[in-house]
Amino acid sequence: MEDEVERRQIQQILALDDEELQIEEVEGLADSSDDDHRDTGVPSTDDFTFNTNLTSLHTYLGEVDDARHRYAFWEGGAILNVPLFYLEGVVLFPEATLPLRVIQPNFVAAINRALNQADAPYTMGVVRVYRDSEFGPIRLAKIGTTAEIRQYRWVEDGTINVVTRGQQRFRLRRSWIDSEGAPCGEIQIIEEDVPFRTPRDACAKLVPFSNLSSQQRPSLYASSHGDGNGGNDSEDSSEEIFESELSQTERKIHQSAIGACYEFDKADESTSSDDDNELPKSDNQSGSPCLNDSGFKGSSPSNHKKQIRNAALRIGSKSKARKVAGPRSHLSSTISTAFLPCWVYRMYDSYCLAQKAADMWKQIVGTPSMDGFVKKPDLLSFYIASKIPISEPTRQELLEIDGISYRLRREIDILERLDRVRCKICKTVIARRSDMLVMSSDGPLGAFVNPHGHVHEVMTFHKAKGLALRSRPVKEYSWFPGYAWTVINCATCETLMGWLFTATNDKLKPKSFWGIRSCQVTDELR
Incomplete structure (x- = not known):
């Protein structure tokens, strides 16, 4: 009986899609002009009564059963054959949730294979599909993410409802269709780097920390900005605070690099000051063509590494021309003589960057629970990438870094420059970054699936403009329990932009909000 009711509801929704309704431009409701927007500021939590945990449960899918299996994790470089799931307009990141309503027979076969395969149980690969132009051929992205099936339920009509979670990035080596029609691929798991305090390319092989005496462990500011006796107290204090925040292992790595710098200065203390003054301005000041306060020129990681090496080699080459007082110790011959200022180390310090990114994210979105992410920069980088209100190609770019x-x-860089969100077709301003609203415990952007099996990544805003209503409010199959959804178009070009959600209960707050499809927006970076 319940299945019959559900089928009738879906038919009603389909009828609404086919019904020609007069487009009504939204006026007043959750709308605002540019003057009403502020760069900071989030809706007060006092006016918020919606339980955001309900959204992440995806209750609109009905009852689903837990997979009840031990989740697999593969070492970097591992090669696997897994079923593939192609998604247009969606980029899956590790730790992100992806709900699916699988209707097409080939993808049903893919899910069935994932549930029964022995080598990689309950695992499939998710890749983005795209077109270079409007009428160009469909292409598969080369970088995707494995998705583990956490919950699923077969439906009587042969379809299946699934809730998956992103796990590990991979490179797609090749793809094919198996005998049952399921898309499959050979993938190679990407080996993720480990967050370090000290960039590995800034110095040579580091000696064990135990080999350095206590006299060889001064502040980096003392070794690079003076003789250690009359240094800047505020800088020394800053360095001590920095080191106090490190774990024992991180402190060893950091102080080993400092020891390398100090051994170099100690070997020719009498001439270091004069030689440092002779360095070209472009090598030792923030006005350098290679280095500045915001980082190295260019966006390519390989360029950054080359520039670090070049800066280190220039300093190291000058050390060979200096007069060394007495024979060098075995220690000084085994460690790096090239060093960079502390601000350069922090510029590539994963934990410092994580703190900055978390502070910016909290200021923009108002999410209070970012402290745990700061201790895990890798997870934070994926979290922000999966939730930031930017276009689909830019999010794919972040996945591939x-x-x-x-x-x-x-x-x-994106958070600093991101301002307005525009329609991809006509470039009409839809919202601003300060208008983002968190309506799910997963964040201000999440993936949802409609009754027809189409997956949409939706970013939620408490204010929007330039939109028009296309249909009547519908309560059934709502992604946000307690809210009715209304299809909205861009008022200028009539592109399907997303949905307006309005509360069906007077006690529910916010009274309304907007869900904008990420695949229909373009970035505007200041």
Whole structure:
């Protein structure tokens, strides 16, 4: 009986889609002009009564059963054969939730294979599909994410409802269709780097910390900005605070690099001051053509690494021309003589970048629970990438970046410059970044699936403009329990932009909000 009711509801929704309704431009409701927008500020939590945990449960899918299996994790470089799931307009990141209503027979076969395969149980690969032009051929992205099936339920009509979660990035080596029609692919798991305090390319092989005596462990500011006796107290204090926040292992790595710098200065203390003054301005000041306060020129990680090496080699080459007082110790011959200022280390310090990104994200979105992410920069980089209100190609770019520090630096750059959200077709301003609203415990952007099996990544805003209503409010199959949804178009070009959600209960707050499809927006970076 319940299945019959559900089928009738879906038929009613389909009838609404086919019904020609007069487009009504939204006026007043949750709308605002540019003057009403502020760069900061989030709706007060006092006026918020909606339980955001309900959204992440995807209750509109009905009852689903837990997979009840031990989730697999593969080492970097591992090669697997898994079923593939192609998604247009969606980029899956590790730790992100992806709900699916699988209707097409080939994808039903793919899910069935994932549930029964022995080598990679309950696992499939999710890749984005796209077109280079409006009428161009469909292409598969080369970088995707494995998705583990956490919950599922077969439906009587042969379809299946599934809730998956992103796990590991992979490179797609090749793809094919198996004998049952299921799309499959050979994938190679990407080996993720480990967040370090000290960039590995800034110095040579580091000696064990135990080999350095206590006299060889001064503040980095003392070794690079003076003789250690009359240094800047505020800088020394800053360095001590920085080191106090490190774990024991991180402190060893950091102080080993400092020891390398100090051993170099100690070897020729009498001439270091004069030689430092002879360095070209472009090598030791923030006005450098290679280095500045915001980082190295260019956005390519390989360029950053080359510039670090070049800066280190220039300093190291000058050390060979200096007069060394007495024979060098075995220690000084085994460690790096090239060093960079502390601000350069912090510029590529994963934890410092994570703190900056978390502070910016909290200021914009108002999410209070970011402290745990700061201790895990890799997870934070994926979290922000999966929730930031940017276009689909830019999010794919973030997925393809190798290196935690490089991904965080790119995200910080986007957060600093991101302002307006525009329609991809006509460039009409739809909202601003300060209008984002968190309506799910997963964040201000999440993936949802409609009754027809189409997956939409939706970003939620408490204010929007330039939109027009296309249909009547519908309560059934709502992604946000207690809210009715209304289809909305861009008022200028009539592109389907998303949905307006209005509360069906007087006690529910906010009274209304907007859900905008991420695949229909374009970035505007200041």
